[in-house]
Amino acid sequence: MKDKNAIERRKFLKLSSAAVLAGLAGRLAGSQRKEGLSVVEEAARKVGKLPRRKLGYSQREVSMLIGAGDLELLCTEAGVLCGMNYWHKANRWMSSGAPEVIIKNRDAHYCQVTVDRVGSDHYSGHFDEEEHYRYVKEALEKTGLRYFDDMQLHFGYHNTDELKKDRSFIRAFERLKKEGSVKHLCLSQHSYEGSSRVQNGQSAAEVLTAVVEDGIYEHAQFMYSYGGDPDMDKFMEFAREKNFGTIAMKTARGIGRMKQDESFMARLPEGTSPHNALVRWLTTKTKLDAAVIRVRNLGEFVETYSGAGKDLRARDLRAIEMMTAEADKTACRLCGKCQSGCPQQIPITDILRFERYAMDDHDWIKASKLYAGLPTKGDQCIGCRSCVQSCPLNLQIPEKIARAHIMLV
Numbered sequence: 001m002k003d004k005n006a007i008e009r010r011k012f013l014k015l016s017s018a019a020v021l022a023g024l025a026g027r028l029a030g031s032q033r034k035e036g037l038s039v040v041e042e043a044a045r046k047v048g049k050l051p052r053r054k055l056g057y058s059q060r061e062v063s064m065l066i067g068a069g070d071l072e073l074l075c076t077e078a079g080v081l082c083g084m085n086y087w088h089k090a091n092r093w094m095s096s097g098a099p100e101v102i103i104k105n106r107d108a109h110y111c112q113v114t115v116d117r118v119g120s121d122h123y124s125g126h127f128d129e130e131e132h133y134r135y136v137k138e139a140l141e142k143t144g145l146r147y148f149d150d151m152q153l154h155f156g157y158h159n160t161d162e163l164k165k166d167r168s169f170i171r172a173f174e175r176l177k178k179e180g181s182v183k184h185l186c187l188s189q190h191s192y193e194g195s196s197r198v199q200n201g202q203s204a205a206e207v208l209t210a211v212v213e214d215g216i217y218e219h220a221q222f223m224y225s226y227g228g229d230p231d232m233d234k235f236m237e238f239a240r241e242k243n244f245g246t247i248a249m250k251t252a253r254g255i256g257r258m259k260q261d262e263s264f265m266a267r268l269p270e271g272t273s274p275h276n277a278l279v280r281w282l283t284t285k286t287k288l289d290a291a292v293i294r295v296r297n298l299g300e301f302v303e304t305y306s307g308a309g310k311d312l313r314a315r316d317l318r319a320i321e322m323m324t325a326e327a328d329k330t331a332c333r334l335c336g337k338c339q340s341g342c343p344q345q346i347p348i349t350d351i352l353r354f355e356r357y358a359m360d361d362h363d364w365i366k367a368s369k370l371y372a373g374l375p376t377k378g379d380q381c382i383g384c385r386s387c388v389q390s391c392p393l394n395l396q397i398p399e400k401i402a403r404a405h406i407m408l409v
Contacts, residue, residue, distance in 0.1 A: 040074055043298045044081035051309035052083070053289045056218035056245030058184060062086040062110060064283045065308050066247065066292050069093050075301045077101050082305065086110045088152075088221070088247075088292050094142035103144060112150040112186070113139050115169070121373070122155035122190070123197040127168035129175075136176055151182040152221075156189030159202040160210040170216060187211065188221040188249065194340030196376070197347060203336060205231040212244045219245025221292070223334050225253035226281055227324040231335070236287040248282060248291040250353075254331030255323070256360025264326060269315035275300065277319040279307035294361060328393045331356065338397055341386035346376050348387055348397060355404045371408040378405035 037045065050063040063084045067076060069092025080101050090098065090111035102109050115132050117125025136151060151173050157163045176182045189208050192201030204222050211217050220239075224232050225248070239246050255274045258264050268274070275293070282291045295301045312320070332352035339348050351371065358367035371377070378401035387397040 039298060040077045041081065043074075043078040043302050046302045047078070047082050047305045047308075050079075050083045050305065051283070052085075055086075055247075055289050056184070056186075057243055058218060060110060062290055064290050065279070065305055066290050068292060068294070071295070072297060073099060074298055075295060078298060078301055079305075086112070086290065088112050089114045090143060090145065090148065091139040093145075094139055098143045098145050106146060110149040111143075111145050112152050113148040113182070114152045114154045114188070116154045123195070127166050129168040129172045132169055132172035133175055136172070136181060140181060147180060148182045150184045150186050150218075151176065153185075153187040156187050156204070156220075157207050157211075158192045158195075158198040159200050160207060161200065163207065163210055163214060184218045185216060186219045186221070186245070187217055190223070191334065191336035191349065193336035194338070194342075195336065195347065195349075196339065196342070196345030201336075203231060205235040208235055209238060212239055212242050217244075219247060219289070221247040221249045223250040224248040224286075224288070224291075225251045225327075225333075226278055226320050227253070227327060227333070228286075229333060229335060233287075240287050245289050246287065248286075248288050250334065250356070251282060251291050251293050252278060252360060253333070253356075254327035254360060256356075256362060257330065258323065258326055264322075268322065269318050272315050272319040273303055274319065274323055275304040276307040277312070277316045277323065279304055280310050280312045280316050281320050283307070283309050284311055329395075331360075332395060332397075332400075333393060335392065337392060338387035338390045341390055343384060343386070344376065344380045344382060346378065346380055346401065347374055348401060350374060351378050351401050351404050352397075354408060355400070358404075358407060368408050371404075377409070378402055 050065055052061040052063055054060065055062045063086055065084065066086040066088055067079050067084045069087060069089040071079070076099050085108060087102070087109060091113045093099070097103075098111070102111070113136055115135055116122065118128040118131045119125045136148065140146065140148065153169050170185070173182060173185050189204045189211070191204040192198050193203040195201035208220055208222065211220065222232060236246050252275065255278065258274055279291075279293065282288060293304055295304050332349070332355075334349050334353055336349045342348065351374070354367040354371045357363045357370070381398050381401055383398050385398060388394060391397060
């Protein structure tokens with residue numbers, strides 16, 4: 001196992017170095033022209049205009065693929081040229097100020113501030129009206145955006161009781177809205193079902209259903225990818241009936257490791273790529289309003305976003321079927337159903353989410369840092385396999401978390 005871990009680490013470092021070099025090359029080429037077009041303009045031309053859909057109660061028209069505050073600047077500029085007009089985690093621009101391409105046409109963009117619990121992480125932290133209010137005001141000053149279109153509760157509620165009884169976050173939003181600092185309320189919701197780190201944790205679908213019925217939040221982000229999820233599929237139908245907006249996150253389940261598997265990539269139908277097929281499926285075959293998909297450079301921007309709104313061809317459908325079969329063997333859906341029966345109270349979903357950051361996003365530093373903060377690690381597994389019995393995909397979870405522990409420690 002240690003030898004295998006060393007191989008994975010070497011592969012990760014090799015990929016990271018390649019990504020850094022690609023990023024430097026992209027920046028150097030940014031001012032150069034190719035056939036009368038800059039590299040940014042050329043990337044935008046290949047992608048074309050992103051389709052839009054109406055989001056939530058306000059019926060704002062947003063691009064089906066949304067941007068993020070940690071998107072590489074050249075990709076942000078290309079996104080704007082393609083009509084990308086919604087920006088998740090715009091508070092990430094606090095360190096450098098919002099991009100000029102956004103600032104100079106501010107009212108054409110919807111910018112979201114993401115707000116965390118206070119005092120610790122999203123498990124043990126708490127809501128604090130004054131602190132949430134202060135943070136948003138600070139984010140406005142540092143980004144230079146003047147106002148945020150959306151104020152998002154990051155990670156969501158632990159259960160429906162918390163939603164009903166603790167309105168601190170909502171009160172902070174209402175104060176900020178009266179001042180014109182924010183306009184709409186939204187959340188990103190994780191699953192806490194069976195979690196050993198919170199009391200009475202519930203699934204994302206259960207909490208979000210209660211959020212819609214509560215009527216204050218306008219839209220939500222949640223984990224969703226190809227292969228679907230029966231609970232979330234049912235929720236999305238309900239959300240559409242109620243005119244509640246839906247945005248998928250953590251969408252590229254297992255794709256990073258698939259693209260490193262030469263034998264798998266060689267079997268894909270000619271003319272297809274995993275990210276392009278994923279986007280075609282997300283934007284044409286689901287009830288989602290939009291999706292956020294992480295890309296690291298202009299090459300990935302073109303490969304991924306050029307699929308937006310385009311019909312699934314027969315070869316794309318075959319690729320999705322192959323990707324689903326592969327992911328169902330290797331990549332957790334993060335539904336949380338495995339956790340309640342674990343006698344060691346191991347945070348399985350967290351560990352396998354961090355595994356995604358390392359194996360699929362190649363963000364080893366982030367994955368290792370988050371793993372180090374867990375109160376119980378994967379090496380506490382006793383191999384009882386109760387988690388396997390609860391897993392809808394029958395993933396071999398004890399083996400996966402043992403491997404993740406070796407890689408991330």
